[in-house]
Amino acid sequence: MASYIIKRLLAMVPTLFGVAVLIFLLLRVVPGDVVEARYIGQGSQFQSQELMQLERKKLGLDQPLWRQFTSWMGGLLRLDFGLSMWTGAPIIEEIRLRFALSLQLAIMASTVATLLAIPLGILAAMKQDTWIDYAVRVFSIAGLAMPSFWLGILIILVMLIVFRWLPPMVFTPLWVNPWENLAQLIWPALAVGYRYSAVGTRMMRSAMLEVLREDYIRTARAKGLALKLILTRHALKNAILPVLTIISLEFAFLLGGLVVTEQVFNLNGLGMLFVEAIARRDYTLTQALVMLVATTFLLVNFVVDVAYAWIDPRIRYR
Amino acid sequence: MPPSSPLNETAAPPDRKSAGTVFATLVDFARRRPLGAVGGAIIVVMVMLAASANLIAPYDPLATDYAAMLAAPSEAHWLGTDAFGRDMLSRMIHGSRTALMVGLGASLLGASLGSLIGVASAYFGGRVDLLVQRVMDVFFAFPVIILALAVVSIIGTGVGNVVLAIATPMVPRCARVVRASALSVREMPYVDAARAAGFGHPRIILRHMLPNVMAPVLIMATAFLGEAILLEASLSFLGLGVTEPTAAWGLMLRGAAVEFAETAPWMAIFPGLAISLAVFGFNLLGDSLRDALDPRLRTQ
Numbered sequence: 001m002a003s004y005i006i007k008r009l010l011a012m013v014p015t016l017f018g019v020a021v022l023i024f025l026l027l028r029v030v031p032g033d034v035v036e037a038r039y040i041g042q043g044s045q046f047q048s049q050e051l052m053q054l055e056r057k058k059l060g061l062d063q064p065l066w067r068q069f070t071s072w073m074g075g076l077l078r079l080d081f082g083l084s085m086w087t088g089a090p091i092i093e094e095i096r097l098r099f100a101l102s103l104q105l106a107i108m109a110s111t112v113a114t115l116l117a118i119p120l121g122i123l124a125a126m127k128q129d130t131w132i133d134y135a136v137r138v139f140s141i142a143g144l145a146m147p148s149f150w151l152g153i154l155i156i157l158v159m160l161i162v163f164r165w166l167p168p169m170v171f172t173p174l175w176v177n178p179w180e181n182l183a184q185l186i187w188p189a190l191a192v193g194y195r196y197s198a199v200g201t202r203m204m205r206s207a208m209l210e211v212l213r214e215d216y217i218r219t220a221r222a223k224g225l226a227l228k229l230i231l232t233r234h235a236l237k238n239a240i241l242p243v244l245t246i247i248s249l250e251f252a253f254l255l256g257g258l259v260v261t262e263q264v265f266n267l268n269g270l271g272m273l274f275v276e277a278i279a280r281r282d283y284t285l286t287q288a289l290v291m292l293v294a295t296t297f298l299l300v301n302f303v304v305d306v307a308y309a310w311i312d313p314r315i316r317y318r
Numbered sequence: 319m320p321p322s323s324p325l326n327e328t329a330a331p332p333d334r335k336s337a338g339t340v341f342a343t344l345v346d347f348a349r350r351r352p353l354g355a356v357g358g359a360i361i362v363v364m365v366m367l368a369a370s371a372n373l374i375a376p377y378d379p380l381a382t383d384y385a386a387m388l389a390a391p392s393e394a395h396w397l398g399t400d401a402f403g404r405d406m407l408s409r410m411i412h413g414s415r416t417a418l419m420v421g422l423g424a425s426l427l428g429a430s431l432g433s434l435i436g437v438a439s440a441y442f443g444g445r446v447d448l449l450v451q452r453v454m455d456v457f458f459a460f461p462v463i464i465l466a467l468a469v470v471s472i473i474g475t476g477v478g479n480v481v482l483a484i485a486t487p488m489v490p491r492c493a494r495v496v497r498a499s500a501l502s503v504r505e506m507p508y509v510d511a512a513r514a515a516g517f518g519h520p521r522i523i524l525r526h527m528l529p530n531v532m533a534p535v536l537i538m539a540t541a542f543l544g545e546a547i548l549l550e551a552s553l554s555f556l557g558l559g560v561t562e563p564t565a566a567w568g569l570m571l572r573g574a575a576v577e578f579a580e581t582a583p584w585m586a587i588f589p590g591l592a593i594s595l596a597v598f599g600f601n602l603l604g605d606s607l608r609d610a611l612d613p614r615l616r617t618q
Contacts (some may be wrong), residue, residue: 016459019456019457026468026472030471030472051614096488098338134353141602142545144597144601145548146593146597147551147594149594153571154586156585161580257461257464259556260463260555260556279471290460293460
């Protein structure tokens with residue numbers, strides 16, 4: 001088991017390195033840099049070239065690419081993300097609060113997705129090819145079709161018109177005021193969770209249908225076990241794994257990929273930070289964010305794989 | 319499984335003898351897969367609207383009317399007007415063109431590039447395959463929208479660039495699925511035969527292997543279509559996709575639609591409805607197509 005874990009961890013290194021090279025080069029292909037972006041508002045033609053050159057020197061942008069890259073890599077190895085090129089503040093500080101928000105939102109949305117997907121999927125499988133099955137399918141396909149930002153607009157609209165109430169617009173961390181915090185985050189979590197439940201629901205349905213055809217289910221039935229017990233003890237236990245897998249694999253993407261939903265609900269999460277960082281040509285911050293999301297994604301993958309290997313020893317010897 | 323079988327299995331079920339015409343096939347499809355037929359109907363309506371947009375749209379989608387800004391739905395403007403007094407219905411009808419253009423363009427581009435890479439990767443195998451797979455892994459570590467945003471920030475906004483940006487995240491996903499199918503095709507005797515006949519690599523890949531992985535490619539392309547429309551809407555909503563004054567659904571939801579949502583809710587409701595219906599249609603059709611063509615992919 002230990003050797004399997006080490007092997008899987010080592011396999012992450014080349015992928016992460018590739019991500020680093022890709023984002024590093026992508027950013028520098030784009031014309032313009034942070035210095036130009038900063039002076040555009042003030043009319044860059046009025047700024048003296050020497051001044052801009054000086055700023056570039058301060059940020060290390062005058063260095064050859066390979067040196068910029070190695071010094072960034074060196075920092076990453078020491079878990080030092082460096083300073084934001086735009087604000088000059090340490091990137092850890094820039095990211096901290098936004099990470100808390102995005103993490104909480106991702107956890108809440110995944111919870112919503114799981115709570116919707118499992119019962120709906122079981123229901124659809126039990127009532128296969130009846131109108132209930134069709135209704136569940138339409139419900140989940142509709143969830144995939146509706147842009148979650150539009151769902152968000154609708155939620156806000158309904159609350160405005162019906163309840164004359166708007167969720168709070170300024171983020172309050174959970175540990176400061178849990179009530180305020182939940183009042184704000186529950187709505188985007190519902191909008192996003194509904195969308196992500198769709199894939200889980202279909203997975204649950206088909207996994208359940210497959211498991212119900214297994215011999216041990218027939219045996220359980222034959223020995224007169226109650227349907228409820230068969231479902232919970234035998235079927236669910238085996239069918240639930242792929243559903244949890246698919247929902248956890250989406251998790252990393254929920255962390256950094258909710259750009260549009262964050263915009264609608266006026267949340268300053270990682271997604272919005274990413275858009276800002278790109279617009280400002282803030283290389284260091286963009287790089288740090290991409291590495292953060294990619295690492296999370298790979299780690300979640302890793303945990304899922306290890307969990308599988310732990311449950312099913314055959315996988316380790318593949 | 320013989321590579322040509324998934325198409326044949328479902329196209330000619332043994333119990334059907336009357337199906338000689340396209341129409342009969344369609345009726346049969348509708349009876350077997352009512353949800354798929356609903357999806358198909360939505361798409362047909364959408365394509366017709368897009369094709370005849372100039373004829374049926376009551377107003378010029380770009381014409382502003384400052385006397386009728388934010389007008390509520392009425393006889394003159396069935397779905398109301400936006401903050402510039404532009405007719406919402408006309409903009410939505412013309413928006414279906416943008417959605418279809420971007421959707422078709424991006425999914426065709428993504429699926430063809432992806433399948434080419436997937437087949438080539440499987441065909442050459444060994445180090446090439448390993449390298450291609452590692453590169454694909456890198457792309458998989460990005461959230462789809464982030465990858466699209468990154469591409470847009472490099473090549474800029476506008477319809478053509480958005481197509482490229484949306485196709486980018488689809489390439490590796492298509493490549494992965496197609497590679498899996500192509501691996502089994504590679505072992506087929508006819509590929510050996512082609513190689514023995516001395517055909518070049520491009521010919522074997524394009525003429526002998528690619529046609530036999532068309533089923534998964536078709537499924538992926540349909541699935542991408544809905545997703546591409548959704549992505550286009552998201553990018554445009556962020557102001558990083560299709561740009562004003564082009565009529566596009568995501569763009570219509572941006573800015574004033576949110577700002578005036580309370581006083582002019584029609585601006586926020588109708589374009590979103592159009593997006594949802596279109597994506598819904600493509601997803602329904604794609605699902606049925608997948609079930610019909612390749613049951614193995616059902617859980618993906």
